[in-house]
Amino acid sequence: MSHPPPADPVALEFDQVTFGYGPVPVLREVSLQIGQGTFVALVGANGSGKTTLMRLGLGLLRPTQGAVRLFGADASRFRERWRVGYVPQRASAVTSLPVSVTEVVRTGLAGQLRPGRRFTRQHRERLEHVLDLMGLDDMRRRRLGELSGGQQQRALIARALVTEPRLLVLDEPTTGVDAEARTVLRESLEHLVKVEGISVVYVSHDPEGFAGLADRVIEVRAAQVVCVDPISLEPVGGTA
Amino acid sequence: MGALEFGFMQRALVACTVIAAAAPLVGCFIVQRRQSLIGDGMGHMAFAGVGLAFLVGLNPLVGALALTIVAALALVRLSRAGVGGDLSLALIFYGGIAAGFLFSARSGGGQNQILSLLFGSPLNLGWDQVGAVTALAAAVVLVVTVLYPQLVALAFDEAAARAAGVPTQGLVLALTVLVALVVVGGMSSIGLLLISAMMVVPVATAAQVTSSYRATLWLASAIGAVSAVAGLLIAFYANAPTGAAIVLLALGGYCATALIRLGVRSLRPVVRRSRRVAVR
Numbered sequence: 001m002s003h004p005p006p007a008d009p010v011a012l013e014f015d016q017v018t019f020g021y022g023p024v025p026v027l028r029e030v031s032l033q034i035g036q037g038t039f040v041a042l043v044g045a046n047g048s049g050k051t052t053l054m055r056l057g058l059g060l061l062r063p064t065q066g067a068v069r070l071f072g073a074d075a076s077r078f079r080e081r082w083r084v085g086y087v088p089q090r091a092s093a094v095t096s097l098p099v100s101v102t103e104v105v106r107t108g109l110a111g112q113l114r115p116g117r118r119f120t121r122q123h124r125e126r127l128e129h130v131l132d133l134m135g136l137d138d139m140r141r142r143r144l145g146e147l148s149g150g151q152q153q154r155a156l157i158a159r160a161l162v163t164e165p166r167l168l169v170l171d172e173p174t175t176g177v178d179a180e181a182r183t184v185l186r187e188s189l190e191h192l193v194k195v196e197g198i199s200v201v202y203v204s205h206d207p208e209g210f211a212g213l214a215d216r217v218i219e220v221r222a223a224q225v226v227c228v229d230p231i232s233l234e235p236v237g238g239t240a
Numbered sequence: 241m242g243a244l245e246f247g248f249m250q251r252a253l254v255a256c257t258v259i260a261a262a263a264p265l266v267g268c269f270i271v272q273r274r275q276s277l278i279g280d281g282m283g284h285m286a287f288a289g290v291g292l293a294f295l296v297g298l299n300p301l302v303g304a305l306a307l308t309i310v311a312a313l314a315l316v317r318l319s320r321a322g323v324g325g326d327l328s329l330a331l332i333f334y335g336g337i338a339a340g341f342l343f344s345a346r347s348g349g350g351q352n353q354i355l356s357l358l359f360g361s362p363l364n365l366g367w368d369q370v371g372a373v374t375a376l377a378a379a380v381v382l383v384v385t386v387l388y389p390q391l392v393a394l395a396f397d398e399a400a401a402r403a404a405g406v407p408t409q410g411l412v413l414a415l416t417v418l419v420a421l422v423v424v425g426g427m428s429s430i431g432l433l434l435i436s437a438m439m440v441v442p443v444a445t446a447a448q449v450t451s452s453y454r455a456t457l458w459l460a461s462a463i464g465a466v467s468a469v470a471g472l473l474i475a476f477y478a479n480a481p482t483g484a485a486i487v488l489l490a491l492g493g494y495c496a497t498a499l500i501r502l503g504v505r506s507l508r509p510v511v512r513r514s515r516r517v518a519v520r
Binding site for chain 1 (some may be wrong): 268274385387389390400403404405450453454
């Protein structure tokens with residue numbers, strides 16, 4: 001799969017975004033830019049609005065006011081979905097039926113297929129590449145439910161990476177993952193940012209997962225975003 | 241004289257087998273989406289459609305198809321309006337059964353005719369009806385085949401599928417219409433109240449022994465078809481209701497598979513221990 005190189009320097013931009021599920025806004029006049037090839041951690045207390053912010057960024061929600069742009073285009077009408085990889089919380093991967101690792105990863109390509117079309121050789125090559133990249137080669141036929149939390153998380157990241165995205169959004173990726181798997185995850189993310197040049201938005205309440213990796217840490221607090229120190233998580237100057 | 245030498249048995253065999261094989265193909269997606277009872281809701285709405293058809297003098301199949309598709313659209317609209325999945329299904333469920341009974345009572349439709357639709361009467365089908373059931377089953381197979389990668393993505397994780405560019409809203413509607421097609425297709429053979437079991441039970445059986453989605457899909461379809469053939473033959477020789485025999489046989493298959501798995505699991509440590517002893 002060869003995609004044209006991206007021309008926009010900003011992967012994701014929130015411009016004076018306000019959003020609320022009811023009359024009280026969850027986010028108020030939020031402005032934030034995430035450049036290409038950067039690692040941004042998004043922190044905040046439970047219910048602070050970080051997942052909402054991320055869903056707005058993916059175009060899954062529409063802002064009440066303001067604009068969200070993905071690679072310069074309106075996020076809710078963004079067509080080039082291959083450029084964005086999304087790893088939801090692992091709880092969403094609980095399956096009622098058996099599903100193999102290969103099948104999970106392959107679902108990442110479903111948005112690129114027209115109805116009735118089969119996966120191409122390029123798709124299959126890409127699939128092989130991400131299985132290898134995420135260390136899932138020898139467990140491709142195993143049921144997702146049989147794997148450890150860390151292995152499941154790697155499968156979900158592989159699904160998000162299978163389209164060769166330029167922006168990877170991870171929602172609480174270390175929840176329920178053991179220490180060894182966290183280390184593997186850190187190494188994988190480091191490789192993606194430094195070698196593959198992918199922008200990463202890492203949503204978490206646990207700073208251990210992104211310590212030393214994040215270029216910027218943004219806290220969602222009282223419906224606003226503020227830059228915080230990556231280690232102390234105390235507010236620092238500068239715009240988000 | 242064998243059962244299949246009778247023309248009515250041949251017609252029943254074709255109608256029951258094709259719909260019982262097609263039903264789990266849709267069931268795989270609704271079970272994964274935790275909507276196993278959606279077929280029941282649709283069945284009740286089809287009952288209302290049949291009652292309405294009796295009232296206005298239409299073909300029952302047309303009435304059932306029209307109202308189940310309206311119900312499919314209503315379910316999707318209610319869900320988008322923020323009405324919870326189980327609540328919207330309950331509204332359809334109760335509305336369907338009440339309207340069905342009212343329409344049937346007003347139309348003066350015979351109780352036997354209504355019972356035959358609720359619990360199936362494949363032995364009374366003509367070739368034209370068998371053709372209609374086969375066409376509905378074929379439509380289901382075609383749509384599932386064409387949309388398979390997108391439906392798997394939707395069933396597995398709707399938010400991630402949407403983020404990846406899968407048109408999830410249209411697919412949810414397509415899946416709900418597929419449920420409606422199976423319910424209407426199974427109405428005259430397995431019965432409105434029983435056909436939804438054939439969307440769920442073979443899938444639950446297959447899922448116990450498979451390790452992939454695709455294998456579950458095809459094995460469940462095969463289990464559905466075998467249950468239909470065996471159930472029909474048992475019903476013929478035992479003079480039992482056909483729809484009930486098919487569903488009970490499918491449930492028996494589920495229980496037998498679960499028991500075998502349980503037995504294998506409990507035997508495993510014993511086998512391991514005896515192997516260790518043999519090695520020593």
